[in-house]
Amino acid sequence: MVAPSARSGSDAIIQVRNLTNQFGAHVVHKNLNLDVYRGEILGVVGGSGTGKSVLLRSIVGLQKPAQGTVHIFGQDALAASPDQRSAMERRFGVLFQSGALFSSLTVTENIAMPLMEHAGMSRPEAEHLAGLKIALAGLRAEAGQQYPASLSGGMVKRAALARALALDPEILFLDEPTAGLDPIGAGAFDQLILTLRDALGLTVFLVTHDLDTLYTICDRVAVLSDKKVLVADTLQVVEAADDAWVHDYFHGPRGRAAQKAAKPAQESK
Numbered sequence: 253m254v255a256p257s258a259r260s261g262s263d264a265i266i267q268v269r270n271l272t273n274q275f276g277a278h279v280v281h282k283n284l285n286l287d288v289y290r291g292e293i294l295g296v297v298g299g300s301g302t303g304k305s306v307l308l309r310s311i312v313g314l315q316k317p318a319q320g321t322v323h324i325f326g327q328d329a330l331a332a333s334p335d336q337r338s339a340m341e342r343r344f345g346v347l348f349q350s351g352a353l354f355s356s357l358t359v360t361e362n363i364a365m366p367l368m369e370h371a372g373m374s375r376p377e378a379e380h381l382a383g384l385k386i387a388l389a390g391l392r393a394e395a396g397q398q399y400p401a402s403l404s405g406g407m408v409k410r411a412a413l414a415r416a417l418a419l420d421p422e423i424l425f426l427d428e429p430t431a432g433l434d435p436i437g438a439g440a441f442d443q444l445i446l447t448l449r450d451a452l453g454l455t456v457f458l459v460t461h462d463l464d465t466l467y468t469i470c471d472r473v474a475v476l477s478d479k480k481v482l483v484a485d486t487l488q489v490v491e492a493a494d495d496a497w498v499h500d501y502f503h504g505p506r507g508r509a510a511q512k513a514a515k516p517a518q519e520s521k
C-alpha cells in the first residue's frame with residue numbers, strides 16, 4: 253500500500269470535491285473534499301448526524317448534492333448519462349445498515365437478482381453463481397434456501413454482503429456493517445472484510461462507529477466534523493488531531509480499549 257503522504261488526488265478511485273448537501277435550511281456538508289484510494293479500507297467516522305450516511309449516499313448516487321462533484325473511476329458520476337451511470341454502478345456494491353434484502357425472496361434469489369438483471373444471466377446460471385457468493389461471504393450453503401426473516405443478524409449482514417459482491421465489484425460501500433452484531437460476530441465480520449479486500453483487491457468505503465473495526469482493519473480514517481472532513485489519514489495521525497470529538501472518541505475508555513486490543517495484531521504485521 254502506498255503511504256498516504258505519497259499519494260495525490262489523481263490516484264483516487266473516488267474523488268469528492270466541494271460537496272454541499274442540505275435538507276431545507278439544514279446544511280449537512282459544506283464544500284467537503286475527500287479522496288479514496290484504490291485498494292484501501294477507509295473508515296468514515298464522526299458524531300451522530302455529521303452526515304456519514306448522506307456522504308455515502310451522495311457517492312453511490314442515492315442523494316443528489318446541492319453542489320460539488322463526485323468522480324468515481326475517473327468519471328464524473330453526477331454528469332453521467334443513465335447508461336454510463338448504470339455501467340459505473342455495476343462496478344460497486346453497497347451494503348446498507350439494514351441489509352435491505354427483499355423479504356419475499358430467499359437469500360439465493362436475492363443474490364441472483366442483480367446477476368439476472370445486470371449481467372443478463374439465466375436463472376440457473378445466476379443461482380449457481382449466487383451459491384459461490386454465499387460461500388465467499390462465509391455462509392453455509394443451506395442459508396441460500398432461507399428467507400431473510402429466518403436469519404440471525406450476523407447472517408443477514410453476510411447475505412447482504414454476498415449480494416453486494418454479486419457483480420464482482422471493485423468498490424464496496426458498507427454502512428455500519430457491524431452495528432447490532434455481538435463482539436465476536438463483529439470481529440469475524442471485520443476479518444471477512446479484510447480477507448475479501450486482500451483476496452479480491454477491493455477498495456472499501458466503510459461508515460462505522462465501531463472502534464475495533466477502525467483499529468483492526470482500516471488503512472485510513474476520515475473524520476467528519478463541522479460539515480467537512482476534518483482529517484483523513486492513518487489512525488496515528490487522526491488520533492493526534494486537535495479536536496474535542498476526536499479526543500473524546502479515540503482517547504476515551506472505549507478508544508483506549510480498542511487500541512490496546514489491536515496492538516498485538518499490529519505488532520505482528
Ligand SMILES: Nc1ncnc2c1ncn2[C@@H]1O[C@H](COP(=O)(O)OP(=O)(O)OP(=O)(O)O)[C@@H](O)[C@H]1O
Nearest residue numbers: 275278280298299300301302303304305306307461
Ligand atoms: N432524507 C433526508 N431528509 C432530511 N434530512 C435528512 C435526510 N437524510 C439525512 N438527513 C439529516 O442529515 C443529517 C446527517 O444524517 P446522516 O444519516 O448522514 O448522519 P450520520 O452521520 O450517518 O449519523 P448516525 O451516525 O447517527 O447514523 C442528519 O441530521 C439527518 O437528520
